[in-house]
Amino acid sequence: xxxxxxxxxxxxxxxxxxxxxxxxxxxxxxxxxxxxxxxxxxxxxxxxxxxxxxxxxxxxxxxxxxxxxxxxxxxxxxxxxxxxxxxxxxxxxxxx
Numbered sequence: 001x002x003x004x005x006x007x008x009x010x011x012x013x014x015x016x017x018x019x020x021x022x023x024x025x026x027x028x029x030x031x032x033x034x035x036x037x038x039x040x041x042x043x044x045x046x047x048x049x050x051x052x053x054x055x056x057x058x059x060x061x062x063x064x065x066x067x068x069x070x071x072x073x074x075x076x077x078x079x080x081x082x083x084x085x086x087x088x089x090x091x092x093x094x095x096x
Contacts, residue, residue: 022048029060038068055081055088062092071096 025044033041045061048054062077075096082089 022051026057026060029064033060033064033067038064042068042070042073053080053084055085058084059088059092062089066092066095 025048029041029044029048032038032044041064042061045057045064049057049061058077058081062074062081065071065074065077075093078089078092078096080089082093
């Protein structure tokens with residue numbers, strides 16, 4: 001189920017993110033997170049978010065934070081995503 005959600009986010013994010021380099025970095029972050037390197041994934045996503053805040057990236061970083069046990073940071077990312085795009089962060093908030 002979680003892999004399906006991540007794949008859906010990847011597909012949606014790929015349509016929203018402009019630039020091949022940005023897309024590749026997002027995919028790298030997803031791969032790092034799936035490989036158990038959630039802290040490194042969150043770092044990559046933080047760089048992307050600082051360059052251009054995006055609710056999909058916030059959701060991915062929230063998932064990475066949640067996987068590494070950082071519930072407070074995850075909830076913050078999900079709430080930020082929700083404030084940018086209403087309805088996008090609700091599932092993440094509920095998982096916290």
